[in-house]
Amino acid sequence: MDPTLLWTAFFVITTFGLYIGIAVWARAGSTDEFYVAGHDVPPLFNGMATAADWMSAASFLSMAGLIAFMGYDGSVFLMGWTGGYVLLALLLAPYLRKFGKFTVPDFVGDRYYSQVARIVAVICALFISFTYIAGQMRGVGIAFSNFLQVPIEVGVIVGAIIVLFYAVLGGMRGITYTQVAQYCVLIFAYMVPAIFLSLQITGTPIPQLGFIGNAQDGLPLLQSLDRTLVELGFQPYTEGAKSKLDVFAITLALMVGTAGLPHVIIRFFTVPKASDARKSAGWALVFIGILYLTAPAVAVFARSNFIDTVNESVYSAEVASGEAQARDLGEDATPQWFYNWERTGLLGFTDKNGDGRIQYRADAETNEVTKLDRDIFVLANPEIGNLPSWVIGLVVAGGLAAALSTAAGLLMVISSAVSHDLCKKVLVPNMSEGQELLVARLAAVVAVLIAILAGIYPPGFVAAVVAFAFGLAAASFFPAIFLGIFWKRMNREGAIVGMTTGLLVTGIYIVHFKIGFTSLVIGVGLLILAVAGLIIHLGTHKKEAGQPFTLYAAILLAFVGVMGVMGILPDIAKGAASDHFLGISPEGFGSVGMVLSFAVSIVTALMTKAPPQEVQDLVETIRVPSIAGDDAPGAPAE
Template identity: 60%
Template sequence: MDILTWTYILVGLSFTVYIGIAIWTRAGSTKEFYVAGGGVSPLANGMATAADWMSAASFISMAGLISFAGYDGSVYLMGWTGGYVLLALLLAPYLRKFGKFTVPDFVGDRYYSNKARVVAVICALFISFTYVAGQMRGVGIVFSRYLEVPIEYGVLIGMAIVFFYAVLGGMKGITYTQVAQFCVLIFAYMVPAIFISMQLTGNPIPQLGLGGELADGTPLLEKLDGVLTELGFAAYTAGRKGMGDMFMITLALMVGTAGLPHVIVRFFTVPKVKDARLSAGYALVFIAILYTTAPAVAAFGIFNTIQSTSEKNISELPVWVQNWQKTNLIQIEDKNGDGKVQYLASPETNELSIDKDIMVLASPEIAELPNWVVGLVAAGAMAAALSTAAGLLLVISTSVSRDLVKNFNPGISEKKELLIARIAAAGAVVLAGYFGVNPPGFVAEVVAFAFGLAAASFFPVIILGIFSTKINKEGAITGMIAGLVFTIGYILYFKFLHPELNSSVHWWWGISPEGIGSIGMLINFAGCFLVSLFTPAPPQQVQDLIQEIRIPKGAGKAQEH
């Protein structure tokens, strides 16, 4: 069978499974809709968290980013995993003990203020919308590349699927679909990686293959460093960014990860405090399978690409290069007319341009794997995009139905609240789809936004809310707003108002807009402490709340609110 038939079969099959699970697990109460009834096992929640977390960008683009960035790509690897240590140790168990449904719930209750709650809702909505637009676009791109349909149709089909299981199933439906999606995506990622590792280094484990030796006995990384420097690029294992910037970007990504509402809310779904801790551990294990494989895929990919193109006759390039030239993801221009490809660092003489997504998308073909593996990678990419989109849509719908409508109309019935949650989810799907079809030109830039904002807004006030009894509502509101305004201002200035100044010469303290969330976070912390010093301490009932969430015993009772 050809690639297209296999892709239709495997993608169709995976969608049938997701819809089946959604019907089987649909939500009947607000508690099931918001937190899956609070009865998800730590292992299942770990898998669901991993699928929720790993987006289209992690699956399709991250390896390629590392291919071209080499050592500098480590910021993503450490940043997007190290945040789970912060989550497990500083946030998840206490928020589970707190026992309500959303991050704004916590901010509003702990800081005894609806103003703080509203600021938190705005942050949650903004972060989730910027993120979900990228996911819908990802679904469309995967559809158009593999199923040969226009991007718009791809987005529409993706919307229909997410609509079905997020609106119907709520958190309960999403959780169990995400478990299935994790299995699909991790299998799809590992199969080509294992085969390529075997072909290049003879070792089937990609994590060891990356440190392994080529057939001629030289270590792969040493050879890659040599090949790249010869072509005028920096060595693969050497850094190009400044050390300070590396540090700040990694910190912003870690702290941002721990502050993302769609990740935090997953820890509200397990029964006990100790399950929340364990579940964060499982989640990181499942995430690490992909995140420790990605750097191997990255190095194998760039090595294979150079070996099969550099100084080769244009008429004799491998079939996969020719195939992907049709999609314009690989472009070759014979500038010096010698009939060969020159891949060089200097833009004047370089004749080969490669899109970063190639490293994962073309991996089955590079490894000469059968056609069904290509279909599998398509299904995996789709699973990654859909699972993240669903998690984000749920945060959006919960923010509207619970944090806004229910909070300001406490009298509404559960049935009505559930209906509003479903309508909000439906509205969010349509809006996300609109952005998927008409992406704002800055989708790539807004990712920095989402992490920077999460780092500068939620992380400090949640941490201080748990670990300090002194921080009051005035401090928290000042901190959040100061952190946000600074971070938004800095990113807007360098990304949108003066992109021509966006270089290390002009950055403050040499910190790029990607890393500025770290400073925003410090400003937020400082604001919280300073203002709380000069304003009245939190009232007694808040002091009691803090003491209560610090102790695991009694989480079952709190859950029945």
């Protein structure tokens, strides 16, 4: 048997066994343990778990490759996906921890004394988490099929069963400690090839420093890459193609979106105290930073090395077909890994000018590398660095760890949104703790089944909808939570109108430019609204007056929605990039939606009446820790 396959199987089985062992050890017995790990996770461990929770298959596999192609423009991911932690630590996490409940909709519902606001928050949380989890399961399936030679479906199902096992058994407790283990696996798997690559290309064992170091010929690495790229007709690496305003908007949307993502926020509910939430955000960013400071280095190494070894190299059809060994062909030969990855379909070569050499160019006419997948740079690193075959197995285990840890965190949000926020707080308030736990576990099972389906039959727009998750979090959750903490005058009306405005404006812009309003998309959108309307009706018709119309509205929406899904409604074409508002791409529009949401919230709140006194007292409670001997509003929230 092929040693790479053997090592991969070894690492995957060992790490999966480890995760299962941890799950059995960390079983949850109460809702407190299930939702927030009993509030007793030490800040350092929570930091590690948050890092694994946050870094998905995309961070691990795709980010370095994306940056390698985008150069300076790739900075939006580096700053955007780390800067949000400053906002979390300073503006949200300690206060939400002090509030002391289980979920984000919990806070929105209590702070805005409204079931409607709570339900809007539940819908946002579910929508964000489902779009995200579909991508993770797909990543698991691809990793399995590329490296273990099993069908994608089998990979997706195996991955899902593992996640389900520890999420259902251990809840947040099980997830936390598996995420700690998964962080260790993924960071080790990322750093080993990066260190060897750095040694090979810059001579320093610290890739983070190799980034600004010199290449083996003594010239600064970035400078020679810039020069080579220009010679081949590309944009210089350190220059961007995007406008300043667009880079600004995307970075801001990703930062604020990160701070507003529910699966990240709930991690901070698991530490003992508000001050631990601050420390733990710091540790999280340290652990994330180790990978994020390495990624731009890997990007530069990979792009330089690709050009050095592949461009103008002599391609051999015999090696490609397996009849000859690459090492027989001398200095100029195309490296062996190129052929290996060509077979997987992630690389492609067409000898357009028939000279038997590979020409890598910017111009599509003369460029002969016809397929160059962005994930290749992380996946092929071990081979590019001539590392032994066990390193490849390790990288696969690392990619799986990244995908599974994120999937588990999202699963937790889905399960608690359904059992706690929807069933316990809205539909069946007199449910016992045991019943709530059962519903939470059932919800997790159903969510995994949906995720398996989404992983096996990915909707064509999965990649596009990730922009949604950030845009929606930035334009809905962030303003509502922020104003809820820092502005006592902020009221129910402001929150509902603000969240809905942010959601709709951002959503419509993204759909218009990313997917286009096909009949199916309109239909699905209306069905979601119909379900929302129905839940609002069921949850509020007894308590809040003037609601009978919600039922009729829901029925009407559902009817038109079904028509849309059947394809009866007219399609509206996708918008062209040249029509972007101020040149801001859909990924960055969340920042416009956020500003709008803030403005609308503030104006609406000022025009309607102030929140009741007990809510203002609640805000006072979460802002300031209790003082010895003073138990008025500063008393603990639990």
